[in-house]
Amino acid sequence: MYMERNQPDFGAAEWSLPTRCAACGVRMASLCGGISAAALDALNRIGRKRVLRRGEALIWQGDVADQVGILHHGLVKLSASLEDGREQMLGLAFPADFVGAIADRPSSHCVTALTDTELCVFPRSALPGIVEAHPDIGQALLSRAYDELDHMRRWMLLLGRKxxxxxxxxxxxxxxxxxxxxxxxxxxxxxxxxxxxxxxxxxxxxxxxxxxxxxxxxxxxxxxxxxxxxxxxxxxxxxxxxxx
Amino acid sequence: MYMERNQPDFGAAEWSLPTRCAACGVRMASLCGGISAAALDALNRIGRKRVLRRGEALIWQGDVADQVGILHHGLVKLSASLEDGREQMLGLAFPADFVGAIADRPSSHCVTALTDTELCVFPRSALPGIVEAHPDIGQALLSRAYDELDHMRRWMLLLGRKxxxxxxxxxxxxxxxxxxxxxxxxxxxxxxxxxxxxxxxxxxxxxxxxxxxxxxxxxxxxxxxxxxxxxxxxxxxxxxxxxx
DNA sequence: CGTCATCTTGAGCGAGGTCAATGATGGTGG
DNA sequence: CCACCATCATTGACCTCGCTCAAGATGACG
CATH class of the missing domain: 1.10.10.10 (Winged helix-like DNA-binding domain superfamily/Winged helix DNA-binding domain)
Structure with missing residues (x-):
């Protein structure tokens, strides 16, 4: 994945993209894929790179998360636990996937790195503004949310009946x-x-x-x-x- | 729920809302709650009432659904089945809830009335246009989708570990x-x-x-x-x- | 008051959990 | 290079929870 960072030309010359996002190996597959150079520039200014070591958590169950992220490299799990320690993994996030919540309330789940991981993180508080300013991103989020709902429905059938x-x-x-x-x-x-x-x-x-x-x-x-x-x-x- | 249909004043006088939506008992709690009179008028023109008798289905698993709906009255289940007949209920929809998919692919689940039910249905093909024209509706859909994801996560913990x-x-x-x-x-x-x-x-x-x-x-x-x-x-x- | 759907209760069984011992794998430092 | 240790995986013995099958009980409704 990360070798693409050294790729000299990614269409960047035509659009004069800001450096970091232009070099992003997962951009075209992620939420940031279809947006304008100006919108990307705006994102570039508020996003920052974050590294998680294996086992480290980005979001804790029960906490109000202040960050959302787009996965660049690595593997991340979503999971929920009971007080006595029983734990159910709810899904995996792969590079280009979006992780995080929108609502301003305690998270229903944990987000934890299964391998050493790199993400591009944004303050959650910036999301409403981003979605408002860039309807494309809002629609991409919506479409991904429904994909995930579908995926979870298939998983609930598995957990309940298989x-x-x-x-x-x-x-x-x-x-x-x-x-x-x-x-x-x-x-x-x-x-x-x-x-x-x-x-x-x-x-x-x-x-x-x-x-x-x-x-x-x-x-x-x-x-x-x-x-x-x-x-x-x-x-x-x-x-x-x-x-x- | 339905008694509100006879309620004489619901803010309708101020906005001159179209008749049907103005009389809608679940509007303020549903997706249509916060939108302008013009937007509501547009919805009014493409939406229509649909009645489901107990046991009747709105959407079948495996079919590409052509309708989405907002529940007015009654109780509806979402469920998924295996070929051999095993069935897992995935959730319930109550009045004011939105049911249906956005993506243009076979539905992962069935939507079936548990009681006699009334919904306001729209052609699914109209959704992208609606969301584009009325960002408020898009954001309401997004927020509800994330609420539902949260709810399903709690349910997956139940199914997997309790x-x-x-x-x-x-x-x-x-x-x-x-x-x-x-x-x-x-x-x-x-x-x-x-x-x-x-x-x-x-x-x-x-x-x-x-x-x-x-x-x-x-x-x-x-x-x-x-x-x-x-x-x-x-x-x-x-x-x-x-x-x- | 008969009929049908729904619910309860019992007996027995089996899939999957628990506990425990053993075997593979891979990283680290001598 | 290899001995050591930690982590991960496999296998077996046993037991429990929830499923299956079956028989009644209760309730709804004409």
């Missing part, structure tokens, strides 16, 4: 779809078993057992701990109980 | 909060046991057993099938595993 094996298979299919890997190629697993369990509403032991079972049945292969290969996609889809 | 008893107690507390009932008063239960089970990711038998257990323990009373009384709010909150 068996452990169905959940694990669904997650593998989702990683495969995201990676856009060709058939037979190894798909990277961005999560540990423990993190997969948090995301699926299961325990680490159950995730491990189900992976082993699918490997034993020849549905997948596990060349190492951080990747897998789909050996029988039809079987995996059937196990996942998903429309193909 | 026990059956915790789930039932959480739902009762939510009904109590919604109704705004004073302590000791009977809170109406808008759902059957079966519907509560669908919403909580449980079976009807488990819901029934947990309700009976809480009644036996003096935490709640069940004067009839469609209401309950909180007899020990602290205990109910504790059971629900929720911050007070």
């Amino acid at each position: 068996s452990a094996e169905e959940r694990v298979a669904s997650l593998l299919l989702q990683f495969a779809a995201r990676g856009g890997c060709m058939a037979g190629a190894a798909v990277p697993l961005p999560l540990t078993r423990q993190q997969m369990a948090e995301l699926l509403g299961l325990t680490i032991e159950t995730v491990s057992r189900k992976l082993t079972a699918m490997k034993r049945d020849g549905v997948i292969a596990l060349p190492d701990l951080r990747s897998f290969v789909i050996q029988d996609r039809a079987a995996l889809s059937t196990i996942a109980a998903e429309y193909p | 026990s059956a008893e915790e789930r039932v107690a959480s739902l009762l507390l939510q009904f109590a909060a919604r109704g705004g009932c004073m302590a000791g008063a009977a809170v109406p239960l808008p759902l059957t046991r079966q519907q509560m089970a669908e919403l909580l990711g449980l079976t009807i038998e488990t819901v029934s057993r947990k309700l009976t257990a809480m009644k036996r323990d003096g935490v709640i009373a069940l004067p009839d099938l469609r209401s309950f009384v909180i007899q020990d709010r602290a205990a109910l909150s504790t059971i629900a595993a929720e911050y007070p």
Whole structure:
């Protein structure tokens, strides 16, 4: 991702973009993609780079967050916890994704870095003004919010009704779809078993057992701990109980 | 809710609002609340009333919905199903709530009336134009989308990590909060046991057993099938595993 | 007062959680 | 280069919670 920082030409010459945003590797895929040079310049002035080390949090559950961000590099989780420590991962944010809340009230969730991470952060208080001044950004936010609602609905179906094996298979299919890997190629697993369990509403032991079972049945292969290969996609889809 | 239709003055005289919207009992609480008379007039021309009988669907999972709506009267559920018939309720919509999607792709969920229902519906194709012409509506949609995301996050924590008893107690507390009932008063239960089970990711038998257990323990009373009384709010909150 | 839908209760079972021991992996410093 | 340690993953034994199946009870309504 970050190598693009050294890319000399990104269309910048034509628009005379401000330096930092012009060099941003995720800009075109993010909220800032379609906006004018003037709007980008305005953003450039209020945004700043922030680095999170693995495990560090950007937003805490229960706190009123003062920052929103656009992820540049790394992997971030959203999660919610109960007082006794039980934790449910609510989703992941990948580069170019927007994280943060709009409403001025305690956050329903935590935002935590799963790897060392770089984001472009803005004060939350600046959001209303930005949205008002740049309706494009407002519409992009709206469209992304509805995408996320859709995604969470599918996840609620998984959490409410799918068996452990169905959940694990669904997650593998989702990683495969995201990676856009060709058939037979190894798909990277961005999560540990423990993190997969948090995301699926299961325990680490159950995730491990189900992976082993699918490997034993020849549905997948596990060349190492951080990747897998789909050996029988039809079987995996059937196990996942998903429309193909 | 609907009695307000007969209310003679709703600020209408000052603005000369078009007849139908002026008489709308949920307007001020809905997306249409804060907009100008001209904007309202524009909406009035493209919106129309639609009645759903109990069990009838407005939007089907898998179809590209051509309508969005604002609920006037009645109760509506959002739900998602697996091919084999397992179903998870994703949420409820109450009067003044907006239902429908923005994106032009198959809907992730079903929208079905739980009671006889009246909505104001618009062609989905009109939405982008409306949002562009009336930024207030766009911002109201955005704010509601984030509210719904927050609500779904809390529900994902429930589905992923809470026990059956915790789930039932959480739902009762939510009904109590919604109704705004004073302590000791009977809170109406808008759902059957079966519907509560669908919403909580449980079976009807488990819901029934947990309700009976809480009644036996003096935490709640069940004067009839469609209401309950909180007899020990602290205990109910504790059971629900929720911050007070 | 009969009929149908809804709800409750019981008995038994099985998926997944818990607890515990063992095995792999990878980074670090001697 | 390798010994050491921390982290991560696997596997087994056991148990519990919630599901399934089945039978009654209650309530709504003509």
